[in-house]
Amino acid sequence: MLKGSCHCKMVRFEIDDAMDGIFHCHCQTCQKLNGTSYGSTGFVSADTFRIVTGQDSLTGYESSPGKQRYFCANCGAPIYAQAQTNPDRIGVRVGLMDGDPGVRSKAHIWLSHEKPWFEVLTELPQFNEFPDQD
Ligand SMILES: [Zn+2]
Ligand SMILES: [Zn+2]
Secondary structure, eight states, X not given: OEEEEOTTSSOEEEESSOOOOEEEEOOHHHHXXXXXXXXXXXXXXXXXXXXXXXXXXXXXXXXXTTEEEEEETTTOOEEEEEETTSTTEEEEEGGGBSSOOSOOEEEEEOGGGOOTTOOOOOSSOBOSSOOOOO
């Protein structure tokens, strides 16, 4: 079982299954909501993910129509995102994991939004948008 928590530790969550890979998303929304060059997300099945403590501290924000991003209202840490179009699949912010989530990075995506002050030096695949899922 995987465990994660926000910075203030109010929100703690568990994931029963493995993540199916980590994507580093450079889209403008991830930049704005994380304050960083990109957001790192691991996708999991919604039915394997549960909030253990801090449900009351979770606040949702609709970052695009039908897509909710949940963050800790106390420390501001982004926790996970869920889209109405694909509610069975949740994007968990990998930086919150306590310990090694076991999987490795798959790709950098949405590089069409990358800022000039960040240089992507990687041997991972890079995509201008989100790649087609297999
Ligand atoms: Zn917190
Ligand atoms: Zn993004």
